[in-house]
Amino acid sequence: VADRPVAPHPSAGSRPVQITLMRIDLLVVRIWRPTDAHAAEISRTLGLRWPTTPNTRTCDDIRVLWLGPEEWAVVGTPHGVLVAQLAEVLNDRPHHVADLADGRCAIEVHGPAARDLLSKVCSLDLDSPAFGAHSCAQTLLAQVAVCIEQTALHGDEGGFLIHVDSSVSSWLMAALEEAATEFGAP
Amino acid sequence: MVSIEHLKRYTTLGMATDQGKTSSVNGVLALAGLTGRPPADVGTIRTRFPYTPVALGVFAGQRRGALYAPTRKLPLCRWHLAHGAVLDDYGGWQRPARYRRAAESDSDAERREVLAVRRAAGLFDGSPLGKIEVAGPDAATFLDRVYANTMSTLPVGRLRYGLMLNELGVIIDDGVVARLAADKFLVGTTSGGATRIATMLSEWLQCEWTDLRVLVAPLTTCFAVPTLTGPRARAVLEAVGTDIPVTADAFPHMTFRVGKVAGIDVRVSRVSFTGEISYEITVPNSSAEQLWSALTAKGTPLGLEPVGIEAWMMLRLEKGYLHVGSDTDGTTSPDDVGWSQIHNRNVDFIGRRSLLRPENRRADRHQLVGLTPVNGARLPIGAQLRAPGRDQSSIGYITSSGISPTLDRWVALAMVKGGLKRLGEQVEIASTSATFATIAPACAYEPTGERLRG
Numbered sequence: 151v152a153d154r155p156v157a158p159h160p161s162a163g164s165r166p167v168q169i170t171l172m173r174i175d176l177l178v179v180r181i182w183r184p185t186d187a188h189a190a191e192i193s194r195t196l197g198l199r200w201p202t203t204p205n206t207r208t209c210d211d212i213r214v215l216w217l218g219p220e221e222w223a224v225v226g227t228p229h230g231v232l233v234a235q236l237a238e239v240l241n242d243r244p245h246h247v248a249d250l251a252d253g254r255c256a257i258e259v260h261g262p263a264a265r266d267l268l269s270k271v272c273s274l275d276l277d278s279p280a281f282g283a284h285s286c287a288q289t290l291l292a293q294v295a296v297c298i299e300q301t302a303l304h305g306d307e308g309g310f311l312i313h314v315d316s317s318v319s320s321w322l323m324a325a326l327e328e329a330a331t332e333f334g335a336p
Numbered sequence: 337m338v339s340i341e342h343l344k345r346y347t348t349l350g351m352a353t354d355q356g357k358t359s360s361v362n363g364v365l366a367l368a369g370l371t372g373r374p375p376a377d378v379g380t381i382r383t384r385f386p387y388t389p390v391a392l393g394v395f396a397g398q399r400r401g402a403l404y405a406p407t408r409k410l411p412l413c414r415w416h417l418a419h420g421a422v423l424d425d426y427g428g429w430q431r432p433a434r435y436r437r438a439a440e441s442d443s444d445a446e447r448r449e450v451l452a453v454r455r456a457a458g459l460f461d462g463s464p465l466g467k468i469e470v471a472g473p474d475a476a477t478f479l480d481r482v483y484a485n486t487m488s489t490l491p492v493g494r495l496r497y498g499l500m501l502n503e504l505g506v507i508i509d510d511g512v513v514a515r516l517a518a519d520k521f522l523v524g525t526t527s528g529g530a531t532r533i534a535t536m537l538s539e540w541l542q543c544e545w546t547d548l549r550v551l552v553a554p555l556t557t558c559f560a561v562p563t564l565t566g567p568r569a570r571a572v573l574e575a576v577g578t579d580i581p582v583t584a585d586a587f588p589h590m591t592f593r594v595g596k597v598a599g600i601d602v603r604v605s606r607v608s609f610t611g612e613i614s615y616e617i618t619v620p621n622s623s624a625e626q627l628w629s630a631l632t633a634k635g636t637p638l639g640l641e642p643v644g645i646e647a648w649m650m651l652r653l654e655k656g657y658l659h660v661g662s663d664t665d666g667t668t669s670p671d672d673v674g675w676s677q678i679h680n681r682n683v684d685f686i687g688r689r690s691l692l693r694p695e696n697r698r699a700d701r702h703q704l705v706g707l708t709p710v711n712g713a714r715l716p717i718g719a720q721l722r723a724p725g726r727d728q729s730s731i732g733y734i735t736s737s738g739i740s741p742t743l744d745r746w747v748a749l750a751m752v753k754g755g756l757k758r759l760g761e762q763v764e765i766a767s768t769s770a771t772f773a774t775i776a777p778a779c780a781y782e783p784t785g786e787r788l789r790g
Contacts, residue, residue, distance in 0.1 A: 180552075181551075182472060182549050246471045246553050249558075250558060315408075317410070320409055321409070325403050325406075
């Protein structure tokens with residue numbers, strides 16, 4: 151378990167926290183009453199790990215987040231291939247794949263003060279080891295329903311990626327930016 | 337009673353604006369006198385935070401001003417603002433109330449928008465309407481239980497209006513269901529119900545009907561829904577170009593088609609909340625502005641105007657279409673809005689049993705009717721109604737009303753005791769003395785409903 155970084159990330163300049171809104175490729179996969187055998191078969195066929203432990207994610211080239219007993223988010227993926235492969239693996243098992251790229255976006259919060267900033271607006275314990283590199287969680291952030299995961303996009307430990315409904319993303323950005331002012335953010 | 341804590345709880349002494357600073361001292365002395373003890377033996381109440389006045393902002397924290405509560409932005413927000421839209425909050429969404437031109441008053445703008453729809457065409461942003469995919473081999477069975485009316489008989493490619501009840505038999509939502517495939521439906525909810533209904537559907541599946549093979553996928557905010565309506569709506573659709581045959585025979589009311597409009601992949605649904613020919617065009621957010629701009633570019637020469645919510649609500653009011661939450665409250669049953677045919681169903685559905693209670697069968701329940709003004713009477717929303725004569729008690733109230741630009745008079749919907757059997761009777765508007773209205777069918781404009789089929 152790494153300690154919190156004490157120096158700002160180089161790209162952050164002198165700012166202790168940076169907040170960036172971005173588009174993400176996101177599929178939500180739902181499978182009716184999946185068994186461990188389904189998860190194993192999906193992992194084998196799709197060539198990626200499929201998480202079955204609640205509130206965990208796998209971070210291969212394609213990240214898969216456990217959202218619920220019948221629900222996963224797949225981040226950063228070629229859509230068509232995966233849908234076809236899933237249909238083959240699941241055969242007659244009822245399932246549903248939704249492309250949410252148009253309905254969700256992501257807010258990246260990184261820099262040395264990222265965790266402190268999120269702690270102001272989120273009641274979850276986001277400190278290691280309670281919330282580590284393999285964690286993900288659906289929760290409320292400043293009254294908004296989100297899904298949080300750590301990000302390694304900048305190679306530091308101070309980053310989080312927040313999945314949020316696109317309709318409310320600009321409001322959440324404003325709330326985070328306001329909350330960040332105490333850390334000296336612009 | 338000997339304890340000061342008892343005294344506090346029975347009398348609320350020590351609460352309120354002084355937080356006990358004066359009252360509690362008096363209380364201690366009074367209790368000491370009554371129980372024959374020195375005040376010191378009575379003691380004081382256990383004080384709790386806050387001991388001293390605290391500014392409200394300390395508790396509010398970030399939650400003030402624009403950050404008080406989350407607001408949702410439409411995918412077409414930028415276009416609306418660039419074209420004179422006055423945004424207002426509707427169920428958490430910032431939506432165009434109207435598009436105001438220079439020197440226009442609010443009511444001028446709304447009147448112009450209503451008349452544009454009746455005479456030519458209007459374009460309305462219906463994006464917040466709930467869109468929930470319900471999929472799986474038992475999807476039809478599930479929806480038969482969830483809706484007060486039958487959905488399993490809906491053919492693929494068709495649309496059906498439905499009412500949802502809670503277990504008390506009270507109407508909680510309405511909307512249009514599309515059957516996308518034998519085992520896949522798109523449940524349309526009200527804009528305000530989108531999140532709540534998706535949660536409710538999942539709850540029933542997780543807690544009550546665990547045997548049903550059904551998955552629920554909320555997709556509301558992935559798509560925008562430009563809605564084209566009016567006698568020239570079809571002409572606008574043809575002008576922007578579509579590979580969907582749009583004649584009335586090829587694409588009738590209450591059906592949907594998948595295809596291209598202005599070269600963009602969309603689903604088009606013929607469903608009307610205005611009483612005019614209407615096309616709800618469901619388009620991914622990322623293509624919404626391109627489609628909307630194409631529709632306005634080709635539509636403007638045909639008389640198309642963007643239409644805000646206020647005009648939209650007047651259009652539906654002229655037609656007497658139900659608006660859940662305005663015309664209904666926490667007691668309204670399907671029978672109260674004229675939906676007694678659901679008693680003929682032979683499957684169980686949420687709320688059915690409650691509809692058979694004596695309370696729900698009373699003949700004098702409030703029922704939804706229309707009102708026609710007598711001698712130009714005003715029909716203010718919320719006004720209580722009474723029967724002419726000596727009895728001064730309320731027999732109902734106005735739930736929706738306004739001055740109809742189409743009919744040039746007040747139109748209103750009202751909940752009236754036993755109203756469906758009182759058509760033609762006069763009622764007195766209690767809040768404006770000695771003015772009257774006649775109880776009428778809910779639909780004030782074009783009751784034959786031919787215009788929307790055309």
